[in-house]
Amino acid sequence: MPSLKEYRNSIASVKSTRKITSAMKMVAASKLKRAQEQAQASQPYALAMSQMLTRVAAGVTITPASPKLLIGTGSDQTHLLVVVTSDRGLCGGFNGNLIRFVRAEIRRLESEGKTVKLLTVGRKARDMLRRDQKSKIIESFVTLGGGKRLTFADSNEVTQFVLDQFSTGAFDVCALVYNEFKSVLAQKPTAQQLIPFKLPEAKNVNDNKKESLLASPYAFEPEEEAILKSLLPRNIGVQMFRALLDSAAGEQAARMTAMDNATRNAGDMIKKVTLKYNRARQAHITKELIEIISGAEAV
Amino acid sequence: MDTFNFELVSPDRKLMSESAFQVTIPGEDGTFGVRAGHMSLVASIRPGVIEVVPEKGAPTQKIFISGGFADVTATNCTVLAEEAIKVADLDMPAIESEIKSLSEDMASGRDPIETARIQRRLDLAKAKLAAATDKRAA
Numbered sequence: 001m002p003s004l005k006e007y008r009n010s011i012a013s014v015k016s017t018r019k020i021t022s023a024m025k026m027v028a029a030s031k032l033k034r035a036q037e038q039a040q041a042s043q044p045y046a047l048a049m050s051q052m053l054t055r056v057a058a059g060v061t062i063t064p065a066s067p068k069l070l071i072g073t074g075s076d077q078t079h080l081l082v083v084v085t086s087d088r089g090l091c092g093g094f095n096g097n098l099i100r101f102v103r104a105e106i107r108r109l110e111s112e113g114k115t116v117k118l119l120t121v122g123r124k125a126r127d128m129l130r131r132d133q134k135s136k137i138i139e140s141f142v143t144l145g146g147g148k149r150l151t152f153a154d155s156n157e158v159t160q161f162v163l164d165q166f167s168t169g170a171f172d173v174c175a176l177v178y179n180e181f182k183s184v185l186a187q188k189p190t191a192q193q194l195i196p197f198k199l200p201e202a203k204n205v206n207d208n209k210k211e212s213l214l215a216s217p218y219a220f221e222p223e224e225e226a227i228l229k230s231l232l233p234r235n236i237g238v239q240m241f242r243a244l245l246d247s248a249a250g251e252q253a254a255r256m257t258a259m260d261n262a263t264r265n266a267g268d269m270i271k272k273v274t275l276k277y278n279r280a281r282q283a284h285i286t287k288e289l290i291e292i293i294s295g296a297e298a299v
Numbered sequence: 300m301d302t303f304n305f306e307l308v309s310p311d312r313k314l315m316s317e318s319a320f321q322v323t324i325p326g327e328d329g330t331f332g333v334r335a336g337h338m339s340l341v342a343s344i345r346p347g348v349i350e351v352v353p354e355k356g357a358p359t360q361k362i363f364i365s366g367g368f369a370d371v372t373a374t375n376c377t378v379l380a381e382e383a384i385k386v387a388d389l390d391m392p393a394i395e396s397e398i399k400s401l402s403e404d405m406a407s408g409r410d411p412i413e414t415a416r417i418q419r420r421l422d423l424a425k426a427k428l429a430a431a432t433d434k435r436a437a
Contacts, residue, residue: 041312048308048377052341052370152310152381164412221328221342230343231368234381241310 004284007277011270018266024090025259032184032252038149039181039245049238053231059224066225069232072196073172078115080138080171081105082162082194083129084178084243085122086251087143092258094187094251095124098179101189105177106133117171121158121244138170150248155241162240163233166195178243179250185257187250192243194236303335305351306377307362314383320357322376323350324369333369333376340371346426348386348433349378361386363430365423389431398424 002010062071083102085095102125106116118136120126126140139161145154162174174195179187220227305319322333325347344367351360364380371377401421405414 038311042310044306044313045308045310045379048306048370048379052368052379055370056341156381160416164416168412217339219338219340221326221331221340226327227341227343227368234368234379237381238310 001280004277004280007273007280011273011277014266014269014273018263018270021259021262021266025256025263028091028252028256028259032249032256034149035245035249035252039242039249042241042245046238046242049231049235053235055218056220056224056228056231059218059220060228067229067232069166069195069236070197070228073169075172076114078117078171078173079109080117080119080162080165080174081191082119082121082158082174082176082240083125084176084247085120085125085128086247087123088251089124090258091251091255092261094179094254094258095122095128097187098177098189099125099128101191102129102177103133105191106136119158119162122247138165144244150244152237152241155244156237158244159233159237159240162194163236176239176243178247179254181246181250181253184253187254192239194239197232197235301335302354303333303337303373304375306375307349307364307380307383308377309380309383314380315351315362317353319351319376320354321352322378324378325349326369333371336373337371337376339373340369342369342371343367344369344378344380346423348430361430363389363427365426384427386430386433389427391428391431394424394427394431398428 057070060066064071081102083098085098089095102118106118109116116136117138118129118133119138120129120140121144123142126137126142129137141158141161144150144157165171166174173193176192176194178190178192180190182188302318302320305315305317305322306313307315320334324331324333324342325345326342327345328342330347331342344364346364346366349362349364351362353360363384363386364378365382367378367380369376369378398421401417401424404417405421
């Protein structure tokens, strides 16, 4: 049985751990708020962009000469997965779940005979995938935005790299794999295809409105094809930015939940150890009393 | 009705949302003006200066944008820009030094992808410089 001092020490150590986890929880909560605000602020652009794309794409007839970003390279042999995780750990299963999802995705594609390449964003993706998929990683981006606020320019670095690789024919299909921010309690690993472009399912626009959106006569300057050609890469940039923001918000949410659990567990542990400590202390006192009494009796 | 709703949106946030009398936009195929009742139009924009006239006779606001798209309807004009700076806030010396360092990078660049990327940034910086010079002349 541990001595009283050992109990005291272990209570003190769990208490200081609890202080740290509860502080981390607070920090994550305030960072989450900021990340959510940023994600919200990027909404209007994404919305306007997808509306415009829907309009432009409706007026374009697809020919073999259409931009490759829209129709693809005509093959789907090589897949590029852009894996977005956080730079830091201590956020529960946030990164682990995503990496597991990525591994399943790789297995699925490979069982279909495809070639898979990986591009990692975030230190965790790089470190975790380097262990077993090292040969597939073509590039890694870490600490985008220098650990501070993520800007569009930061996300554009990744987008540019993807577009450059695509133009050299390094891959045929590109998908973005990231944790979608469902709610503070739930982040869901999601794969979203970037190249070739898929017309977005207009979720928040009801069918009536969508039709009027498509039917209204629009002039294009320059003509649709040219606009589409410059619109598509930007759209990829927007998708990328949105995914990065989503992932950043999800990371803070996951950390907040994980730290909340840890704080609670630490509290439980302190209670348990304190109970044992009190018992041991009483046993000790009783023992001393018995010793004194039996000593007195003996005299 | 002689004003319409003008919106300037960047990926980070909505920069402007207000009523305007006239907006001049540097389109890829030439500069065009937008007033209320303009025909529906989707246009791509080259790097340059947007001029916003909030109401008839009011002084213009000049904003430099690094290219993007405009979505015009009879009552709305939405400009999507990746970067937007008020012309008054453009920093001449900073732009000049950027052009200088980019030109040096250009000279030492090797592979075509890298060169193309620098070229893009150089073009952008030059457009900025032109806008800033314009401001000084005005």
